Amino acid sequence: MRPTKNICCIGAGYVGGPTMSVIAQKNPSIKVTCVDLNESRIKAWNNENLDNLPIYEPGLAEVVAEARGRNLFFSTDVDKAIDEADMIFISVNTPTKTYGEGKGMAADLKYIELCARQIARVATNDKIIVEKSTLPVRTAEAVKSILDHTGNGVNFQILSNPEFLAEGTAIQDLQNADRVLIGGENTEDGKLAMQELVNIYASWLPKDRILTTNVWSSELSKLVANAFLAQRVSSINAISELCEVTEADVQEVAKAIGKDSRIGPKFLNASVGFGGSCFQKDILNLVYISKSLGLNEVADYWEQVIIMNDHQKNRFARKIVKTLYNTVADKKIAFLGWAFKKDTNDTRESAAIYIAEKLLHEQANITIYDPKVKEHQIFSDLEYLGTLDPEIIKQRVRVVNDPYLAMDQAHAIAILTEWDEFITYDWRRVYDKMVKPAFVFDGRGITDGLNLEKYDFQVFRLGKSITTNKG
Ligand SMILES: NC(=O)C1=CN([C@@H]2O[C@H](COP(=O)(O)OP(=O)(O)OC[C@H]3O[C@@H](n4cnc5c(N)ncnc54)[C@H](O)[C@@H]3O)[C@@H](O)[C@H]2O)C=CC1
Numbered sequence: 001m002r003p004t005k006n007i008c009c010i011g012a013g014y015v016g017g018p019t020m021s022v023i024a025q026k027n028p029s030i031k032v033t034c035v036d037l038n039e040s041r042i043k044a045w046n047n048e049n050l051d052n053l054p055i056y057e058p059g060l061a062e063v064v065a066e067a068r069g070r071n072l073f074f075s076t077d078v079d080k081a082i083d084e085a086d087m088i089f090i091s092v093n094t095p096t097k098t099y100g101e102g103k104g105m106a107a108d109l110k111y112i113e114l115c116a117r118q119i120a121r122v123a124t125n126d127k128i129i130v131e132k133s134t135l136p137v138r139t140a141e142a143v144k145s146i147l148d149h150t151g152n153g154v155n156f157q158i159l160s161n162p163e164f165l166a167e168g169t170a171i172q173d174l175q176n177a178d179r180v181l182i183g184g185e186n187t188e189d190g191k192l193a194m195q196e197l198v199n200i201y202a203s204w205l206p207k208d209r210i211l212t213t214n215v216w217s218s219e220l221s222k223l224v225a226n227a228f229l230a231q232r233v234s235s236i237n238a239i240s241e242l243c244e245v246t247e248a249d250v251q252e253v254a255k256a257i258g259k260d261s262r263i264g265p266k267f268l269n270a271s272v273g274f275g276g277s278c279f280q281k282d283i284l285n286l287v288y289i290s291k292s293l294g295l296n297e298v299a300d301y302w303e304q305v306i307i308m309n310d311h312q313k314n315r316f317a318r319k320i321v322k323t324l325y326n327t328v329a330d331k332k333i334a335f336l337g338w339a340f341k342k343d344t345n346d347t348r349e350s351a352a353i354y355i356a357e358k359l360l361h362e363q364a365n366i367t368i369y370d371p372k373v374k375e376h377q378i379f380s381d382l383e384y385l386g387t388l389d390p391e392i393i394k395q396r397v398r399v400v401n402d403p404y405l406a407m408d409q410a411h412a413i414a415i416l417t418e419w420d421e422f423i424t425y426d427w428r429r430v431y432d433k434m435v436k437p438a439f440v441f442d443g444r445g446i447t448d449g450l451n452l453e454k455y456d457f458q459v460f461r462l463g464k465s466i467t468t469n470k471g
């Protein structure tokens, strides 16, 4: 096996872009080319102005500035990059299927299959294929079958190398990963291929953080890691509802249980519901796999994490309507935040979309401010739901670049993303300009230290009792 000199990554999205940037930064002697079919995305990756990169991620621009043009390249010429590469990462999207068998649950693997077929058609020398996308367990079998049956005598080694970065902290997560997982075949060639990939990560990570396993454990571990993380959020969110009716305080409960080193303090922030492109998709996939194997109790167990998450989003929207005297019709509701979490411009499956949907069905007017999400994205998220009349969206939704404008003359504010800047606002000024009583619905637990009640705001905080919430 030749030492890896040339890497290609198919898919320049939230995973491919940052991951390849860090691999290139840390391995200056390896040429890394990230390719994508999406021309405007590649154009943005190549934009001279680093503020215009297609993805907002703290620290990303600096890494791109260091490596781009040196050993990091972004291109739409997929065939050329495949042909030149010793190692090919597949980092394309694997969304939930929207059609046919497994609709609404199974992962849609059509993009993966297209990549495998393209590699098989173009490759003329031996290559290591790395599954970076999140895939159902045993997908490597299908990828290998396509490569072996349509290829031209070329040998392929398939590795599974799932990505564990979280958006908003992607660069930090890549540069200082808790672990890197590499699954491969237990054969001489399989071990050599794994070693090639270990070497790439070992250029910046300690060896004991690089785990090697069989392919199936690696594929399954990715789904399981996301399922466990999401389960923690649903667990604390379930407790938040209980706190609201028992005068317990969810933040105090989270702190108290998190101090137990067996439980740990992370991922215990009660919220308006988890979002993002992966938790829901990956759990549904796990549920689908379990069901397909006849493991109904296993499937039901994990599905409950999603049911709880839907409940949390619904009850937050209902709380707004109920508190505003059972009607939000023609009232102005200001949204602070649209992204699914802070420090990212990604809005996929963001809870804000579903809260907006419910309030629009109740004929509310919504004005949205998010520091990093663009207006066209917000409108496209709402239209994509397919449940709202496009005319209603146009009439009732406004997106603004100034948070004070969003809150001016509002009946209520809904805090849906935990952006740091929200707590720096002049809340006296906000209060003065709102319709009274001025309501705040804090879906992220960020207003505790602000004592908004001193300005006479009526505040609802998730997971706080009625008494704490002052009615
Ligand atoms: N977003 C995240 O935080 C994480 C995502 N993942 C997984 O990584 C995978 C990719 O996710 P994202 O980067 O978020 O998706 P994304 O949608 O941001 O990027 C995927 C890119 O692949 C491109 N693409 C699709 N088919 C192609 C083809 N045949 N040739 C060339 N380009 C093609 C698309 O145009 C798109 O730009 C998914 O399987 C996801 O589950 C894993 C860990 C974290």
Ligand SMILES: O=C(O)[C@H]1O[C@H](OP(=O)(O)OP(=O)(O)OC[C@H]2O[C@@H](n3ccc(=O)[nH]c3=O)[C@H](O)[C@@H]2O)[C@H](O)[C@@H](O)[C@@H]1O
Pocket: 134, 163, 164, 165, 166, 167, 168, 226, 229, 233, 266, 267, 268, 269, 270, 271, 272, 273, 274, 275, 276, 277, 278, 279, 340, 341
């Ligand atoms: O496979 C993936 O895509 C990735 O999914 C998650 O990362 P991500 O979705 O980017 O972001 P998280 O930080 O996990 O947050 C997910 C959602 O849970 C919410 N959350 C998180 C933590 C918490 O305590 N409470 C809470 O409501 C966040 O606000 C967000 O809406 C995992 O954390 C990553 O390890 C994984 O690689």
